[in-house]
Amino acid sequence: MRQKGRFGQYGGFYVPEVLIPALEELEAAFYDHYQDEKFVKELNWFYKHYAGRPTPLYLAKRFSEQVGFNVYLKREDLVHGGAHKLNNTLGQALLAKYMGKSKIIAETGAGQHGLATAMVGALFGMETKIFMGVIDIERQSVNVHKMKLCGAKVISVEGGTGTLKDAINDALRYWTANVTDTFYIFGSTCGPHPYPTVVKHFQSVIGTEAKQQCAEQIGKLPDMIVACVGGGSNALGIFTGFIDDKNVKLIGVEAGGEGVSTGKHAATIVAGKVGILHGAKSYLLQDENGQVLETESVSAGLDYSAVGPEHCQLKDSGRAQYYEAEDEDVLDAFELLSKKEGILPALESSHALAWVMKQKGKLSSDANVIVNLSGRGDKDVSIVEKYRPLMQ
Amino acid sequence: MKAYKELFSELDRAALIPFFVIGDPDYDTSLDIVKTAIDAGADVLELGIPFSDPIADGPTIQKADIRALKAGMNVHRALEFIKEIKQYKDIPIGLLLYYNLIYQYGTEKFFADFHAAGVNSILIADMSIDDADEVLAPAQAAGLDTVFMVTPNTEDQRMKLIASKTTGFIYTVSVLGVTGSRESLSDEVEGLVGKLKKLTDVPVCVGFGISKPEHAVAVAKAGADGVIIGSKIVSLIEANLDSKENILSAISQFIKDVKSKLI
Numbered sequence: 001m002r003q004k005g006r007f008g009q010y011g012g013f014y015v016p017e018v019l020i021p022a023l024e025e026l027e028a029a030f031y032d033h034y035q036d037e038k039f040v041k042e043l044n045w046f047y048k049h050y051a052g053r054p055t056p057l058y059l060a061k062r063f064s065e066q067v068g069f070n071v072y073l074k075r076e077d078l079v080h081g082g083a084h085k086l087n088n089t090l091g092q093a094l095l096a097k098y099m100g101k102s103k104i105i106a107e108t109g110a111g112q113h114g115l116a117t118a119m120v121g122a123l124f125g126m127e128t129k130i131f132m133g134v135i136d137i138e139r140q141s142v143n144v145h146k147m148k149l150c151g152a153k154v155i156s157v158e159g160g161t162g163t164l165k166d167a168i169n170d171a172l173r174y175w176t177a178n179v180t181d182t183f184y185i186f187g188s189t190c191g192p193h194p195y196p197t198v199v200k201h202f203q204s205v206i207g208t209e210a211k212q213q214c215a216e217q218i219g220k221l222p223d224m225i226v227a228c229v230g231g232g233s234n235a236l237g238i239f240t241g242f243i244d245d246k247n248v249k250l251i252g253v254e255a256g257g258e259g260v261s262t263g264k265h266a267a268t269i270v271a272g273k274v275g276i277l278h279g280a281k282s283y284l285l286q287d288e289n290g291q292v293l294e295t296e297s298v299s300a301g302l303d304y305s306a307v308g309p310e311h312c313q314l315k316d317s318g319r320a321q322y323y324e325a326e327d328e329d330v331l332d333a334f335e336l337l338s339k340k341e342g343i344l345p346a347l348e349s350s351h352a353l354a355w356v357m358k359q360k361g362k363l364s365s366d367a368n369v370i371v372n373l374s375g376r377g378d379k380d381v382s383i384v385e386k387y388r389p390l391m392q
Numbered sequence: 393m394k395a396y397k398e399l400f401s402e403l404d405r406a407a408l409i410p411f412f413v414i415g416d417p418d419y420d421t422s423l424d425i426v427k428t429a430i431d432a433g434a435d436v437l438e439l440g441i442p443f444s445d446p447i448a449d450g451p452t453i454q455k456a457d458i459r460a461l462k463a464g465m466n467v468h469r470a471l472e473f474i475k476e477i478k479q480y481k482d483i484p485i486g487l488l489l490y491y492n493l494i495y496q497y498g499t500e501k502f503f504a505d506f507h508a509a510g511v512n513s514i515l516i517a518d519m520s521i522d523d524a525d526e527v528l529a530p531a532q533a534a535g536l537d538t539v540f541m542v543t544p545n546t547e548d549q550r551m552k553l554i555a556s557k558t559t560g561f562i563y564t565v566s567v568l569g570v571t572g573s574r575e576s577l578s579d580e581v582e583g584l585v586g587k588l589k590k591l592t593d594v595p596v597c598v599g600f601g602i603s604k605p606e607h608a609v610a611v612a613k614a615g616a617d618g619v620i621i622g623s624k625i626v627s628l629i630e631a632n633l634d635s636k637e638n639i640l641s642a643i644s645q646f647i648k649d650v651k652s653k654l655i
């Protein structure tokens with residue numbers, strides 16, 4: 001490896017020896033191409049004509065009235081596929097193409113990353129396999145069907161708890177046996193080096209655009225950026241644009257599930273202890289013996305026991321702050337944005353909105369807050385319906 | 393405690409090294425299983441502490457991990473287990489586990505405690521030579537041997553580096569892939585063992601996918617100092633979960649069978 005892939009004490013590449021050559025190859029390809037003119041031009045072409053970038057920065061006036069300060073939404077829900085995930089899969093699939101790999105695999109939780117991978121698999125004509133936990137397949141059946149329509153094979157992962165972490169386990173195992181011709185498109189800013197760096201890079205387009213849009217629309221920097229944190233890719237994607245602007249507060253919101261004190265949550269940074277999972281050192285939800293704990297959240301996309309290593313460093317340094325939002329508040333936020341703006345937010349993104357709603361009365365009326373609306377909520381309608389049936 | 397070096401140089405054949413998940417399917421049965429393996433002729437034991445997310449393992453060992461965890465196995469009980477085994481017989485033991493278990497226990501204390509219990513070496517399944525510096529010093533301080541993996545896609549230069557940091561034996565992975573029984577032996581094994589033997593004096597043991605006595609014999613012929621049999625042995629436990637007697641006799645018979653062909 002050319003680099004250690006460390007963010008302070010976090011990160012690294014704690015993987016079995018057999019995966020080292022594949023990670024080295026990926027790292028080399030990434031550093032050789034990511035600033036290469038041809039590669040950048042081609043990726044930007046796909047961002048514009050396939051993904052629909054740039055996405056708007058939208059002042060949500062009627063939502064803002066409810067909370068008492070200005071809330072701008074970075075509309076990643078409008079990216080083709082319905083979430084920020086495509087920014088990353090386009091980048092990695094293009095890298096795979098440059099490396100001459102014809103097969104791609106991915107893990108998925110909510111199905112958004114799986115779908116975004118299935119889409120680029122179709123786009124580039126690559127054989128695509130998506131690993132997904134049985135529980136997630138059940139609660140995100142529409143996305144499963146969409147992936148299949150795009151020609152991907154969805155592999156049901158039975159092991160463990162049948163959620164994202166088990167899907168990653170099996171994708172890693174599959175990759176171990178097929179490293180020579182298969183590219184693993186990792187879905188978030190976690191996993192072994194170089195993934196946290198690669199994924200952040202391809203998501204940084206969010207922050208770059210948002211910063212420019214702020215200058216155009218507000219004429220100055222925002223006061224605060226708020227994003228939900230599962231593995232951490234949409235959050236880092238937007239944070240990166242403002243990381244050097246010390247007066248811009250960066251807030252990450254994790255899944256508080258039924259409440260951190262109940263143990264039924266996925267608030268890794270808020271409630272975890274440092275450990276090693278899936279190739280990286282990070283905060284980790286684990287028991288006193290180091291066994292990884294199961295997570296719980298209304299949103300499949302935040303249901304992960306670990307978190308991106310760079311977030312852990314940002315937390316320790318104080319540059320970013322991390323909080324959790326509980327399921328009931330998240331559902332309130334989902335309903336409020338739908339009702340006031342006609343925008344159905346993904347349950348993941350609703351965590352960021354829920355935290356923002358709690359700031360009512362705490363921020364001045366001229367404060368400008370950007371929420372990274374990482375995805376749209378169409379995929380979640382049946383879940384919301386279960387929790388909050390509509391009275392006719 | 394007998395060192396690997398002594399053992400491998402005394403033996404004029406390949407060592408037979410069965411692998412077990414400690415506590416599979418439960419503490420007491422597991423203890424009897426391992427004792428049976430010793431009686432049947434195991435030369436070294438490779439023992440794994442179960443982990444919730446064993447990314448280097450196929451379905452057979454994953455299921456064994458789950459059985460053992462459900463029955464209450466943890467790092468502290470694994471330590472007791474090893475002490476009991478060592479009381480039964482002073483046999484060399486290699487420990488195989490995932491890094492988080494060591495990290496949570498406290499790396500230095502982990503190495504010291506398991507060395508005191510009678511473990512010879514520790515292999516961390518999710519740690520490559522690149523991060524080895526995190527454990528080399530504490531391992532050495534505790535008096536433990538190091539074991540690292542070499543796989544069919546490891547480059548020559550890297551093999552040399554790995555050999556230079558290995559004091560126990562090189563765990564040669566016979567296939568690209570995770571643990572699991574396989575019908576036939578990978579045709580890369582012979583070349584790999586031959587190459588390693590030329591590169592280093594460190595003992596070379598082969599594991600992953602060794603499922604039949606013929607596989608073990610082929611690996612031994614290729615010059616390996618030891619043959620590690622994991623999933624096949626664990627599958628004998630899985631296949632006989634309803635009868636402890638049957639587990640013990642299946643394990644005993646299999647180990648005797650392999651051993652008789654290695655001699």
Ligand SMILES: Cc1ncc(COP(=O)(O)O)c(C=O)c1O
Pocket residue numbers: 083084109110111112113187188189228229230231232233234235300301302346348349374375376
């Ligand atoms: C819409 C949406 N937002 C957020 C996430 C969480 O991922 P990350 O923290 O990497 O942005 C997901 C994951 O599936 C998602 O689908």
